[in-house]
Amino acid sequence: MEDRALQYPVLKDAQPFYFEGSHVGILVSHGFTGSTQSMLPLGRAYAEAGYTVCGPRLKGHGTHYEDMEQSNYQDWVASVEEGYQWLKERCDTIYVTGLSMGGTLTLYLAEKYPEIKGIIPINAAVEIPEMEPLKDAAEPRFLDAIGSDIKKEGVLELAYEKTPVQSVKEILKLMEEVKDQLDRITCPAFIFVSEEDHVVPPLNSQLIFERISSEDKELFYMSDSYHVATLDHDQEAIIENTLAFIQRQLGKS
Structure with a gap:
């Protein structure tokens, strides 16, 4: 299959x-069908606080949904691992945060790299029952968009207008792999979850909280945001609590 990535420039x-x-x-990862736009306000705030920040663009994202259709979950893992390596060359202490599938990738990294000092998943996904029937689907090729689940009026997420079914099959594989190994996570965790989320069922965060082996873990409920909480009313709460969490961890080391 030809590489269409060359035909689709990265969006502004x-x-x-x-x-x-x-x-x-701090590694900052965006989510499924989304882009770095959803995480840039957090990245800037963490940089202003003095931290070194990396916000990778997941392969197949931020260009065109046909580009995403050709990428797989190993490509998305490789994108965050590349960002992690960039940070390792500059930092001796690394924290990871991510929204939605970015939260799933955050968990993946914590499972694989026990030296990570702490994780901050935001509406992370490890099981989405609505997607399961698509595991073996041959048709259709594309579904409706899932981006911009935001309560705050006038705010839009830079996300694809269509969702490739092939990509849904890939995130299902990623979620299954991550969910099966949650007990491998031992680092401190601060888990954000929106009480009302129309993309990832909030019970995902409860499941993550219960299954990780971390002794230091907290579940923080957001009452005024939908799925893309990083662009919603609770954006400041995410930033403030994340910075406080990292400060607490640094104080212990």
Whole structure:
């Protein structure tokens, strides 16, 4: 299959972002069909607090949904691992945060790299029952968009207008792999969950909280945001609580 990525330039506001700061780094991952636009306000806030920040663009994202259709979950893992390596070259302490599938990838990294000092999943996904019937579906090729589940009026997420069914099959594989190994996570965790989410059932975060082996873990409920909480009313609460969580962890080390 030809590589259509060359035909689709990266959209404005979907570029990866990098901020160099202290020896403490934060990896910031966007979600499924979304882009770095959903995480940039957080990235900027963490950089202003003095941290080194990396916000990778997941392969197949931020261009065109046909581009995403050709990427698989290993490609998305490789995208965050590349960002993680970039941080490791500059930092000796690394935290990871992510929205939606970015939260799933956050969990994946914590399972694979026990040296990660802490994780901050935001409406992370490990099981979405509505997607399950598509596991073996041959048709249709594309579904409706799932982006911009935001309560705050006038705010839009830079996300695809269609969702490739092939990509749904890939996230199902990723979620299953991550869910099966949640008990491998031992680092401190601060888990954000929207009480009302029309994309990822909030019970996902409860399941994550219960299954990870971390002794230091907290579940923080957001009452005024939908799925894309990083662009919603609770954006400041996410930023403030994340910075406080990291400060607490740094104080213990």
